[in-house]
Amino acid sequence: MTEFTTTVYYDDDADRSHIDSKTVAILGYGSQGHAHAQNLAESGVDVVVGLRPGSSSRAAAREDGLRVASPAEAAAEGDIVSILVPDTVQPAVFEEIRDGLEAGDTLQFAHGFNIHYSQIEPPEDVDVTLVAPKSPGHLVRRNYENDEGTPGLIAVYQDTTGEAKDEALAYAHGIGCTRAGVIETTFREETETDLFGEQAVLCGGVTSLVKQGYETLVDAGYSPEMAYFECLNELKLIVDLMYEGGLGEMWDSVSDTAEFGGLTRGDRIVDEHSRERMEEVLEEVQDGTFAREWILENQAGRPSYNQLKDAEESHGIEEVGRPLRDLFAWNDGDDEETEKAEAPADD
Numbered sequence: 005m006t007e008f009t010t011t012v013y014y015d016d017d018a019d020r021s022h023i024d025s026k027t028v029a030i031l032g033y034g035s036q037g038h039a040h041a042q043n044l045a046e047s048g049v050d051v052v053v054g055l056r057p058g059s060s061s062r063a064a065a066r067e068d069g070l071r072v073a074s075p076a077e078a079a080a081e082g083d084i085v086s087i088l089v090p091d092t093v094q095p096a097v098f099e100e101i102r103d104g105l106e107a108g109d110t111l112q113f114a115h116g117f118n119i120h121y122s123q124i125e126p127p128e129d130v131d132v133t134l135v136a137p138k139s140p141g142h143l144v145r146r147n148y149e150n151d152e153g154t155p156g157l158i159a160v161y162q163d164t165t166g167e168a169k170d171e172a173l174a175y176a177h178g179i180g181c182t183r184a185g186v187i188e189t190t191f192r193e194e195t196e197t198d199l200f201g202e203q204a205v206l207c208g209g210v211t212s213l214v215k216q217g218y219e220t221l222v223d224a225g226y227s228p229e230m231a232y233f234e235c236l237n238e239l240k241l242i243v244d245l246m247y248e249g250g251l252g253e254m255w256d257s258v259s260d261t262a263e264f265g266g267l268t269r270g271d272r273i274v275d276e277h278s279r280e281r282m283e284e285v286l287e288e289v290q291d292g293t294f295a296r297e298w299i300l301e302n303q304a305g306r307p308s309y310n311q312l313k314d315a316e317e318s319h320g321i322e323e324v325g326r327p328l329r330d331l332f333a334w335n336d337g338d339d340e341e342t343e344k345a346e347a348p349a350d351d
């Protein structure tokens with residue numbers, strides 16, 4: 005039997021009686037919201053989706069067979085109120101729903117930002133929990149539909165009922181996370197590791213690596229199409245192997261030439277200087293510098309965010325990638341995956 009350093013919970017560890025007779029209010033129907041709502045409903049849980057008046061997602065949620073109400077109505081009806089709107093919007097939405105929370109209800113998050121950085125102060129008589137899939141929401145849904153799951157984290161910030169952890173685990177079961185494995189953590193640990201991971205490795209680090217690789221080849225006179233396939237498209241195929249069997253399966257599958265070149269050159273690209281930058285980024289997460297910057301950026305109407313987003317969208321690798329993906333035989337002329345991934349961020 006494998007010995008882990010932490011307890012990992014699976015399907016058999018979850019007791020669904022902690023959620024089966026309850027109503028779950030899902031506030032928001034974006035990346036995480038649509039996945040939690042549909043997975044829970046298909047797991048037999050009573051779900052009501054809370055969406056603002058005039059929300060374009062109302063029609064989508066109804067088409068998916070879900071009940072829809074306003075955020076305040078849904079929260080008042082829900083025993084578990086899962087706040088799945090963007091982190092920066094959550095404090096305002098919390099003010100709208102606060103009066104509907106009853107003693108013994110659960111206020112639930114998929115990321116600890118607003119609790120950890122004290123942007124939301126929950127009432128003392130509710131449970132406050134976290135169920136955080138370690139995955140983009142669209143894959144939480146896709147994996148569930150494919151009878152697979154996504155790993156997740158649970159945490160308890162406030163436990164008034166004595167059932168907070170069991171309920172979080174039952175919820176994680178309902179969205180398919182216990183199929184893959186669930187780890188218990190704290191709001192602090194989830195928030196800091198999640199922010200660090202997305203900034204330094206998963207989203208920030210990897211896109212910078214891809215762009216620098218692409219630009220190096222194009223500036224040296226190679227065709228943008230070649231550079232796109234080499235530095236972006238094939239990355240997915242390489243990462244698929246790491247996902248399936250760790251670094252070892254990837255090294256086994258690539259040529260010995262790639263393995264020797266990668267092992268001797270990789271650490272020259274991402275070196276001890278990058279490591280120092282990573283430590284700085286982690287410190288900014290830990291001491292609240294990043295959180296303050298992001299909160300102020302939103303208060304100012306997102307000037308830097310919008311500028312950086314525009315620059316990213318018009319980068320050469322994006323210009324060349326769109327038509328190339330459209331011509332993939334299985335895409336039928338539509339870059340559907342890109343459209344789907346962008347859809348929930350349009351608010």
Ligand SMILES: NC(=O)C1=CN([C@@H]2O[C@H](COP(=O)(O)OP(=O)(O)OC[C@H]3O[C@@H](n4cnc5c(N)ncnc54)[C@H](OP(=O)(O)O)[C@@H]3O)[C@@H](O)[C@H]2O)C=CC1
Binds near residue numbers: 058
């Ligand atoms: N994206 C992800 O995969 C992951 C996200 N998380 C966490 O999950 C939470 C939700 O994130 P995510 O799914 O990305 O969120 P999204 O950006 O996808 O949320 C969009 C939803 O929020 C609603 N919304 C936006 N603004 C408002 C507002 N002012 N008032 C009411 N509703 C609003 C939108 O409404 P409308 O439909 O009307 O536009 C939409 O339904 C966050 O805490 C995030 O950190 C955790 C793990 C991964």
Ligand SMILES: CC[C@](O)(C(C)=O)C(=O)O
Binds near residue numbers: 198202
């Ligand atoms: C990696 C980004 C993420 O943390 C996630 C999909 O888990 C997010 O905030 O979207």
Ligand SMILES: [Mg+2]
Binds near residue numbers: 202
């Ligand atoms: Mg994450």
Ligand SMILES: [Mg+2]
Binds near residue numbers: 115198199202
């Ligand atoms: Mg995150």
